[in-house]
Amino acid sequence: MGETTDVTNIYERLGGRVTLDDFMAKIEEKVATMGGLCDEETAALLVAQELGADSPVIRIEDIEPGDNVSFACKVVSVSGVREFSRDDGGTGRVANIMVGDETGTLRISLWDELVDVVKRGEIAAGECLQISGYARDGYGGGVEVSVGSKTGHLEVVEPVQEIEVAERWDSIADLHESEYNVADVNVVGQVLHIGDVRTFVRRDKPDSTGRVGNITIGDETGKIRVVLWDDLVDFMASENLNVGECIEIRGGYTRENNYDSVTEIQIGDHSGIKKTDKKVDYAENVTPLSDIGVDETYTVVGYVTGLEETREITRNDGKVSRVLNIHISDESGNNRSRVALWGNHADTPLDLGDRIQIIDCYAKSGWGGGVELSVGWNSSIHVING
Known part of the structure; x- marks a missing residue:
């Protein structure tokens, strides 16, 4: 007793x-x-x-870098396990989870032995945790909590009161209007385009390769390119991702693309991405041919009024590329633009008179001072007859 x-x-x-x-x-x-x-x-x-007995109850909004913290939260998303090389030559492991409470969300980094709870599937979205760890400046800004087997604690719990998560969702228009390098981007979008996966040699490790893929998503306010790196590229194939489906991104960050200077979302080891049943309405913003200016990306609709032969061109790097030049005109016939279809786009079956939509073509100065539309790796083209 x-x-x-x-x-x-x-x-x-x-x-x-x-x-x-x-x-x-x-x-x-x-x-x-x-x-x-x-x-x-x-x-x-x-x-x-x-479980943090006798410690003050801490909310996520109160956590500051440099604090040793113990707090309750709910799992929002779980990333995969990543291995990395330590400075001493050993191999380390890390997994990231996004957690939240009624005051906000936070990234948790689990190290070494603690990642086994992720590998074994013992942590899933919706579960409640009691976490003890060290708060520090997060990747790309914000705050994250680091939890190691010797420096922290993590346990699945059943709280007396359900933990509500204050979800924050960004609109794509707001991301374009914000400064670059916005951290902890959370967005839901409809898949508009799925690009190819590319393998590259890392600059910092010439004997190592990485992978990168991209998709374009849209919501009611606009669209944006999403760049996925390394193992996250597998999401595009493993989830059998299709145009028209909706995805949910958590913990991404924005940056300016070096090629066309537009804002894009980067998805890396610290981010989460998954399909969602949430519905997003998106309507493509079509620009009339008469309103096109140079150095901008557009979506246009027109009738094929000119078809040239496909040509092979040797680029400055020695690689051979194919290009098919066509002309499109608007309904009135008064506005006509030259369009260059590069790479696989040159194989698009087209006939004179076809009505086509070209999504995300890039306008630049063409021969003779006119404007030419370039259809490249991030563009798509569709015949919309009927």
């Missing part, structure tokens, strides 16, 4: 972080783990300490 009362008193110090049933179950697990080396009360003290 007395020991049970002592355990109950210890539980009350948790301030409702977990249910009594969950607390008692964790005590039994602790006693079993210790091989009978501790009694129920000692196990209760150990469990309570791990």
Whole structure:
């Protein structure tokens, strides 16, 4: 009777972080783990300490870099496990999860042995956690909490009160209007275009290769390119991703593309991406041929009024590329533009009179001072007869 009362008193110090049933179950697990080396009360003290007993209740919005923190949260998304080379030549492992409470969201980095809970599938979106770790400046800005097997603690719990997550979603228009390098971008969009996957040699490790792929998504406010790196590229194939489906991105960041100076979302090891049942309406913004200026990206519609032969061109890097030049005109016939279809786009079956839509072509100065539309790797072309 007395020991049970002592355990109950210890539980009350948790301030409702977990249910009594969950607390008692964790005590039994602790006693079993210790091989009978501790009694129920000692196990209760150990469990309570791990769950942040006697510590002030911390909300995510209060966490600052440099703090040792213990707080309750709900899992929003879970990334895969990544291996990396340590400076001492050893191999380390890290996994990232996004968590939230009623005040905001936060990235958690799990290191080495702790990533096994992710590999074993013991942590999933919607579960509640009690986390102890060290807060630091996050990748790309913001704050993240680092949890290691020797410097922190993570445990799935059943809180007395359900943890509500204050979800924050960005609109694509806001991302374009913001300064570059916005961290922790959360967005839902409809897939408009799926690009090819490219393998490249890393500049910092000439003997190592990486992979990059891109998709274009849109919402009610606009569209934006999403760039996926390395293992996240597999999402495009493993999820059987199709144009028209909707995806959810968490923890991305924006940057300016070096090629066309437009804002894009970068998805790396610290980010999450998945299909979603959320519905997003997107309508392509079509620019009349008469309104096209140079050095901008456009979506246009026109009738094929000129078809040339496909040619091969040797680029400055020695590689051979193919190009098909066509002309398109608007309904009135008064506005006509030259269009260069590069690479695989040159194989698009077209006939004179076809009505086509070209998405994300780039306008530049052409021969004779006119404007030429370039249809490249990030463009798509569709025949819309009928």
